Amino acid sequence: MSTKVRTADTRERILTAACEAIAEIGFEKIRMRMVAERAGVSTALLHYHFDTREKLFTEAMTHSFANTATDVERDAGTAPAAVILARIVRNLLPTDPELHQDWRLWQELWVRALRDEATRTYAVDLYAQLHTWVADAVRRGIASGEFEPTDVDGLCTLVLSLSDGYGIRLMLRDPAVTLDSALASIWRHVSTALGLTDGIPEE
Structure with a gap:
């Protein structure tokens, strides 16, 4: 080696x-x-x-995000855009043990970002990467004719905001929110914006 x-x-x-x-x-x-x-x-x-611990923390966050993105985009060149977008939405929520761990990291990031300017800047940059991740999938679908044209940036901001809100409540085990209801709610907004008629695609 x-x-x-x-x-x-x-x-x-x-x-x-x-x-x-x-x-x-x-x-x-x-x-x-x-x-x-x-x-x-x-x-x-x-x-x-x-x-430093701080460098280790930011590298760990980047590592976590990169691994998730690689998994989601594994067949982006051949899978329908709606499948890729649905996969992204699922990965924005704590849908399995690995993503549950990722969400704990995000919560640690938010807390540190409130107190540390360098961490705040880093968190904003990560959100920009998430925004681009969602936007690329949406634009791919619009270009292929799968999706109707829409305000891409507006939709991406909405998807990320809804994912954060629902994700926090799922992490808190709020009995008023289930994973299925969160996914259905987010995808309803996505479907309306993109002119889709079916429910959230399965893998």
Whole structure:
């Protein structure tokens, strides 16, 4: 195994461990030693890759987002745009254990962003990436004729806002909101804007 591959593997293990630890106990309680132990590396090696907790946190958030985006876009060149868009909507909510962990990371990010300007800027940038992610799927469908033309930016802002609102209530286990009702509500707005008549597509 080359040095480059070993380095990439080590970073992957560290970032995966960081995501798990932050989601489990919260960023404020996290210590670099905890992440190193969970990743199976020395503290010195962890500091070699990530010299501060803050850098580790932002890299973990980026890692989490990138993994989700890669999974969603795996067949974007061949799958109908509505299927890709529905997949994105599902991935914007805590629909499985992995996304539940991602949502815990997002909640940690929001709390830090209220107190730290650098984190606030980073959070805004991540939202811009999410916006682009949704917008690209919508524009792809409009270009192919699957979707009716619409205010793409307005729709993306609405989808992200609804996902945040419903996602928080799902994380709180609010009995008034279920995953099915949240998905149906978001997709109803999407369908109206894009001229779709069927329900949310299945995989």
